[in-house]
Amino acid sequence: MRTKIRSLDEFRALQAKYIAARETEKRKVLVCCGTGCVAGGNLNVYQELKKQMDARGIACEVQLAEEPAGDSIGLKKSGCHGFCEMGPLVRIEPEGWLYTKCKVEDVEEIVEKTIVGGEFIERLGYAKGGTLHKRQEDIPFYKKQTRRVLEHCGHIDAESIEEYLSIGGYTALTKCLFDLSGEEIIKEVTDSGLRGRGGAGFPAGKKWSQVAAHTEEPIKYIVCNGDEGDPGAFMDRSCMEGDPHKVLEGMIIAGVATGSTEGYIYVRAEYPMAVHRLTIAIEQAEALGLLGDDILGSGKNFHMHINCGAGAFVCGEGSAMTASIEGNRGMPRTKPPRSVDKGLFGRPTCLNNVETFANVPDIIKKGATWFRSLGTEGSPGTKAFALTGNVVNTGLIEVPMGATMREVVYDIGGGIKNGKAFKAVQIGGPSGGCLTEEHMDLPMDFDSLKKVGAIIGSGGLVVMDEDTCMVSIAQFFMNFICEESCGKCTPCREGTTRMNDILTRITEGKGKEGDIAELKHLAKMIQTSSLCGLGKTAPNPVLSTLQNFEDEYREHIFEKKCRCGSCKDLANFVITDKCIGCTKCARNCPVGAITGTVRQKHVIDTTKCIKCGACKAGCPVGAIKEG
Amino acid sequence: MEQIDFKVIDGILEKYDCDSSKIIAIMQDVQEKYRYLPQPALSYIAEKVGMSESKLFGVATFYGNFSLDAKGKYVLKVCRGTACHVRKSGTVLQALYEATGMNEKQSSSDDGLFSIEIVSCLGACGLSPVVMVNDTVHAQMTPDKAKELIEELRAEGA
Numbered sequence: 049m050r051t052k053i054r055s056l057d058e059f060r061a062l063q064a065k066y067i068a069a070r071e072t073e074k075r076k077v078l079v080c081c082g083t084g085c086v087a088g089g090n091l092n093v094y095q096e097l098k099k100q101m102d103a104r105g106i107a108c109e110v111q112l113a114e115e116p117a118g119d120s121i122g123l124k125k126s127g128c129h130g131f132c133e134m135g136p137l138v139r140i141e142p143e144g145w146l147y148t149k150c151k152v153e154d155v156e157e158i159v160e161k162t163i164v165g166g167e168f169i170e171r172l173g174y175a176k177g178g179t180l181h182k183r184q185e186d187i188p189f190y191k192k193q194t195r196r197v198l199e200h201c202g203h204i205d206a207e208s209i210e211e212y213l214s215i216g217g218y219t220a221l222t223k224c225l226f227d228l229s230g231e232e233i234i235k236e237v238t239d240s241g242l243r244g245r246g247g248a249g250f251p252a253g254k255k256w257s258q259v260a261a262h263t264e265e266p267i268k269y270i271v272c273n274g275d276e277g278d279p280g281a282f283m284d285r286s287c288m289e290g291d292p293h294k295v296l297e298g299m300i301i302a303g304v305a306t307g308s309t310e311g312y313i314y315v316r317a318e319y320p321m322a323v324h325r326l327t328i329a330i331e332q333a334e335a336l337g338l339l340g341d342d343i344l345g346s347g348k349n350f351h352m353h354i355n356c357g358a359g360a361f362v363c364g365e366g367s368a369m370t371a372s373i374e375g376n377r378g379m380p381r382t383k384p385p386r387s388v389d390k391g392l393f394g395r396p397t398c399l400n401n402v403e404t405f406a407n408v409p410d411i412i413k414k415g416a417t418w419f420r421s422l423g424t425e426g427s428p429g430t431k432a433f434a435l436t437g438n439v440v441n442t443g444l445i446e447v448p449m450g451a452t453m454r455e456v457v458y459d460i461g462g463g464i465k466n467g468k469a470f471k472a473v474q475i476g477g478p479s480g481g482c483l484t485e486e487h488m489d490l491p492m493d494f495d496s497l498k499k500v501g502a503i504i505g506s507g508g509l510v511v512m513d514e515d516t517c518m519v520s521i522a523q524f525f526m527n528f529i530c531e532e533s534c535g536k537c538t539p540c541r542e543g544t545t546r547m548n549d550i551l552t553r554i555t556e557g558k559g560k561e562g563d564i565a566e567l568k569h570l571a572k573m574i575q576t577s578s579l580c581g582l583g584k585t586a587p588n589p590v591l592s593t594l595q596n597f598e599d600e601y602r603e604h605i606f607e608k609k610c611r612c613g614s615c616k617d618l619a620n621f622v623i624t625d626k627c628i629g630c631t632k633c634a635r636n637c638p639v640g641a642i643t644g645t646v647r648q649k650h651v652i653d654t655t656k657c658i659k660c661g662a663c664k665a666g667c668p669v670g671a672i673k674e675g
Numbered sequence: 676m677e678q679i680d681f682k683v684i685d686g687i688l689e690k691y692d693c694d695s696s697k698i699i700a701i702m703q704d705v706q707e708k709y710r711y712l713p714q715p716a717l718s719y720i721a722e723k724v725g726m727s728e729s730k731l732f733g734v735a736t737f738y739g740n741f742s743l744d745a746k747g748k749y750v751l752k753v754c755r756g757t758a759c760h761v762r763k764s765g766t767v768l769q770a771l772y773e774a775t776g777m778n779e780k781q782s783s784s785d786d787g788l789f790s791i792e793i794v795s796c797l798g799a800c801g802l803s804p805v806v807m808v809n810d811t812v813h814a815q816m817t818p819d820k821a822k823e824l825i826e827e828l829r830a831e832g833a
Contacts, residue, residue: 084802087812132801279756282798317703317740318752318797320810358699359739361795375696377737436758436800443801474757508800510757524760528795534737 052337054345056226066214069112073122076141080202082128082289083321090136094125096155112210127290129202130444131189139184146184147172189441192459194422196430197406198446201290206325209332212293218338220412221297224304225346230260233305239416241428246273246401247505249494255398258388259306262396268308269392270299271399274315277361278477281508283432284402286444288322292329298405303350306398314369316357326354361532365580366399379534380580403432423449427493437511438465450491453483457511468513476505478525479585481592501592517614518597519604523551525589540583543574556617559605613674619659623650626671633663679715683708688723695724698734702741711742747783747790749828752807756796764804770818774825788832
């Protein structure tokens with residue numbers, strides 16, 4: 049086992065060694081081992097690469113060595129590259145080539161042509177519209193992005209502290225330990241204008257100074273919120289999996305700045321790989337003396353703990369999270385006192401999101417002015433988003449705050465899948481709202497979005513095409529909140545249940561006059577009287593869809609029609625003139641609702657039809673339409 | 676009724692110093708061992724950490740990941756998050772119910788092989804719709820792939 053670093057000089061010497069070692073690794077093969085690519089089989093690709101390189105006697109280094117043995121090839125398991133749609137991904141350096149959709153069968157060719165021959169394999173490259181983009185940075189998906197938080201995510205071995213050190217990692221921490229006072233650190237963070245990336249956008253520097261102000265308290269806590277529960281969001285996951293040390297460094301800095309010596313990372317149970325990588329990172333940092341007592345001989349202490357969530361969305365709320373860490377039911381409490389005054393175990397607690405902490409090391413290293421060089425006046429910096437849904441390029445992206453939805457959906461996302469028409473983007477999960485065509489050029493930052501009834505939230509962007517029924521989306525979110533409501537306060541517990549009942553009725557074709565008014569009434573009440581942020585924002589998806597798509601609600605209620613055909617009870621199957629009279633649908637129909645003679649157009653008896661969709665699924669010419 | 680080896684529970688309790696604030700981690704370890712929380716184990720833990728059984732029961736039932744019923748060998752977590760929803764995860768769920776012969780009220784299939792759970796988001800939205808089998812993520816599922824998956828697991832688990 050490595051010995052602990054005892055001084056700044058020792059740290060600098062060790063870091064210099066790893067920087068040098070990194071430079072000797074001329075050729076590097078970075079196999080994406082984010083959740084997406086692992087699911088696609090990239091671990092097998094990695095094993096096969098190792099096996100074949102070993103078999104051919106090609107020297108490859110899995111770990112950065114302090115004393116590298118001449119020219120060797122680095123073979124690394126990296127974090128998420130973000131382009132999940134095209135995974136499994138393999139990046140080749142120094143050229144910066146990106147191979148997409150890699151399979152074990154491709155390994156032989158990669159070793160033979162690329163690793164030995166230095167040649168690009170066109171077949172595995174990314175081509176769009178007839179143009180081959182060899183380099184990762186040239187692919188339109190990446191070209192329009194600015195990666196700060198995710199800068200090294202995918203470019204370094206996520207399970208190696210040596211690699212993190214080799215790219216200048218923990219330098220910001222040494223600056224905080226030896227050069228800056230707590231007030232100076234907080235001033236830098238305050239000046240940078242960094243706002244909480246978890247949703248509400250509270251200024252991080254202000255929060256830190258409030259915790260630091262409790263000088264009378266012997267024990268204070270740093271808590272990192274990795275309970276990324278919003279459906280459709282996975283930025284924090286990728287950050288924890290791809291660059292775990294960056295999150296740790298940010299937390300230790302927060303500890304040094306606020307005078308806290310204990311840190312907790314709360315990670316949701318659905319993220320086993322994030323837990324695994326963070327655990328490794330903590331062990332490595334402890335072994336090197338970057339965590340624990342007397343960090344690098346500075347006399348400062350910081351201890352890190354990981355808590356796994358157990359499947360409760362509400363634990364993403366601050367006071368619920370601290371309750372959960374304490375071993376209680378994760379229920380929010382009334383505020384004040386705020387967690388900066390009385391949080392975890394009744395002590396002042398600085399609670400920030402994963403991405404917020406991950407922004408800190410660079411702010412310290414490069415300064416507040418650098419940080420403000422991107423983003424808007426009120427929301428400086430960048431923001432990571434999870435781009436998903438009916439968009440061509442799904443994945444993890446990072447853009448400056450204030451980028452427009454059009455840039456994100458079309459330039460980076462590559463537009464709508466299958467040539468369908470754009471309908472809306474759901475942003476901010478169950479607390480957020482929908483943005484439509486008219487909002488496409490609105491800058492995405494904390495304040496502009498708030499004005500149109502949406503929020504950045506944690507950063508999930510779910511793109512919806514013309515086939516997505518907005519009433520059913522609203523019902524989907526309301527159902528989610530109903531199940532996740534902790535039940536402590538009546539407005540959220542009962543109110544969301546009633547709203548869900550109404551929405552469910554509407555999607556089942558049982559909507560009635562007055563439903564819309566009742567939804568609005570309940571929404572108002574829940575917003576104003578719920579205990580915590582989860583409840584207060586719960587009606588947002590309904591209000592925002594009502595605001596933008598009230599005509600769809602009306603169609604469901606009064607015409608008993610779902611134009612997208614996604615509400616099964618409202619669906620009407622119609623046979624169009626394309627019908628060739630093959631009789632297949634009539635044979636498939638379980639209730640005998642379809643009649644017609646051979647080679648002539650068939651007809652569906654809507655009174656008999658049970659809307660199972662068997663006819664549509666079996667039609668060889670696509671003549672059956674829903675609507 | 677499953678036989679509880681209290682020595683195993685003791686080992687877990689020791690790992691967390693019988694600390695009542697670590698109760699969630701303790702129950703997670705117990706559940707990892709038995710795939711659910713057997714009632715005798717809960718009573719035993721409550722006594723050891725000095726917590727009332729009712730409070731422990733309250734915590735255990737609050738969190739969605741804890742199960743008081745025995746689970747199947749393969750726990751299928753079907754993601755019903757937004758991204759999966761708009762890419763039709765509902766049809767995948769239906770196919771899994773049909774292939775396993777289960778319905779939403781059952782906690783495990785009759786042969787004890789499968790449990791189907793609906794989860795909010797697995798964070799693999801780029802690959803939606805997804806199904807997680809124990810700790811392995813299966814990406815871009817379709818009803819047909821869901822049926823194949825069940826067949827494979829059935830062959831493997833038999």
